[in-house]
Amino acid sequence: MNLNQELDLYFKRNREEHLDELKSFLRISSISSLNEHKQDTRKAAEWLKNALEQAGLEHVSIDETAGHPVVYADWLNAPGKPTVLVYGHYDVQPVDPLHLWETPPFDPHVRDNKLYARGASDDKGQTFMHIKTAEALLKLNGELPVNMKFIIEGEEEIGSPNLPVYVEENKEKLAADLIVISDTGMQGPGRPAVCYGLRGLAGIQIDVKGPKGDLHSGLYGGAVQNPIHAVADIVASFHDQEGTVQVDGFYDDVRPLKDEERTAYRELDFDLEAEKKALGITEDFGESGYSFLERTWVRPTLEINGIFGGFSGEGIKTVIPSEAGAKITCRLVPDQKPDDIIAKLRAHVDAHLPPGVTVTITEFDKGTPFITPFDHPAIQAAGRSYEKVYNVPTVYTRMGGSVPIVAEFDRILGLPVVLMGFGLSTENFHAPNEHFHLENFDKGLRVIGDYLSEAAKL
Structure with missing residues (x-):
């Protein structure tokens, strides 16, 4: 034996x-x-x-x-x-x-x-x-x-x-x-x-601050910027309709995918329909011009991992919240650098910050x-x-x-x-x-x- x-x-x-x-x-x-x-x-x-x-x-x-x-x-x-x-x-x-x-x-x-x-x-x-x-x-x-x-x-x-x-x-x-x-x-x-x-990793948290405390939405609605609306605007600005990241310079350092790699991935006989069924989705979605495997293996991403703010308990509470935020992670590919991507995210948020609120950005996970x-x-x-x-x-x-x-x-x-x-x-x-x-x-x-x-x- x-x-x-x-x-x-x-x-x-x-x-x-x-x-x-x-x-x-x-x-x-x-x-x-x-x-x-x-x-x-x-x-x-x-x-x-x-x-x-x-x-x-x-x-x-x-x-x-x-x-x-x-x-x-x-x-x-x-x-x-x-x-x-x-x-x-x-x-x-x-x-x-x-x-x-x-x-x-x-x-x-x-x-x-x-x-x-x-x-x-x-x-x-x-x-x-x-x-x-x-x-x-x-x-x-x-x-x-x-x-x-x-x-x-x-x-x-x-x-x-x-x-x-x-x-x-x-x-x-x-x-x-x-x-x-x-x-x-x-x-x-x-x-x-x-x-x-x-893939590498770059994570941030966006904290948006509006009024000094929660406000009655009947008394102040329509006259004061709502931090949740502001976060929604910022989050929506990160991608176009096809899922391509709209942050300036986000793709500048991405190493091109080699033809032989694309060929090798096609030869894996990846079953997209089976994958969609396993995930419980009807359609895949993402950057145009790339396959499911290419998007998940060799292309960078920007994903919203969580949005928070306001009242989320049972029923309705008629408030304009004082603050709201979002958690974001980017998956990076060679030769992107986490610190460079975070700097570009900061610039993007500053450029798309609605009036009437302030923003704080906290850096989290990083990986090359x-x-x-x-x-x-x-x-x-x-x-x-x-x-x-x-x-x-x-x-x-x-x-x-x-x-x-x-x-x-x-x-x-x-x-x-x-x-x-x-x-x-x-x-x-x-x-x-x-x-x-x-x-x-x-x-x-x-x-x-x-x-x-x-x-x-x-």
Whole structure:
């Protein structure tokens, strides 16, 4: 019996135990963006420390940062073999609107071979798989085929503000030959993909202030600027009727899409009708001249994530609110720069600010776009491991989402980054009813095990 067969038998025998462990991890409400969950986030870091120690990893520590801590572990007993640095995150997104969850977000449930909970797919479930694979190899073999290091942070969902400093200060500790991250998705059910490019991120909040307090809409309506109207005007000015961003200079630095990339994306046989059905929409919408995949992978976007202001409770309250606002994020592509885009957003808002109100703009998440050659040996090795388990060819894609630290890893450590994810775009990460297909949990454990053996040959 070879090692892959031993791993397969081990994972079958321990599947329910592993799922129970993952459920205990998912019960921790580690929402990094909400101060009320600060202790929960710390609890998740402590859970990980214990899990890494139980798995047989060494030098396990909870390393403090200016925000939520980083969990580190390693196993460095394979002299002459490459060192693989595994990155993941234990923090999760907020869960509202809570009433749309079919089961409580931090009470994991399995339905139709899918595990439902906040963090199931993004990213607790995928990070957990790497820990369990290392544990399996150590229990079966007493050793790993490569040296391994783990760095698992608690601030990815708020843009990893403190991780670059941590990486800069610990470059020697984090020295490796390649970085593996499972925080991306597959091309579709049964269709594995290695991601070679991520969009960057630039986020702002617009706060519009009108009168010093809420006003009676009967006494003052029609004579005083309504901050909600002002926010609506600003938001409407960001796009034309086809969805093209109207901010001056927004597209100036966008790297043109290569013909061979467009051809490769067409050859993926992406089923737009199936995607629309899965999303519950009747039509796709966006920048003219680009396909659905091109708009979501290689074109920049500006999205309104939330609008707030005034009265939203039951019934009617006849007021002109004192203030209103909107939250905005832009997904960026090579060679756009977050600070440059934010400066252009500021100029646009100033130019389109209606009379009678003032505006304050607050900067939030920032992340640089990332792209790496998909013919790199470490990336091609990942493709081979997928193919052995899924028995279909691996595709090489870009991804519309952002993992801000990836570009920072590239800048600070100068290592190839292998993005081998097991999630699906339909799994509602960042939304109610987030879930993880357990078929990919099961196969993913085997893919990771095989990849560590492949990496040992690099």
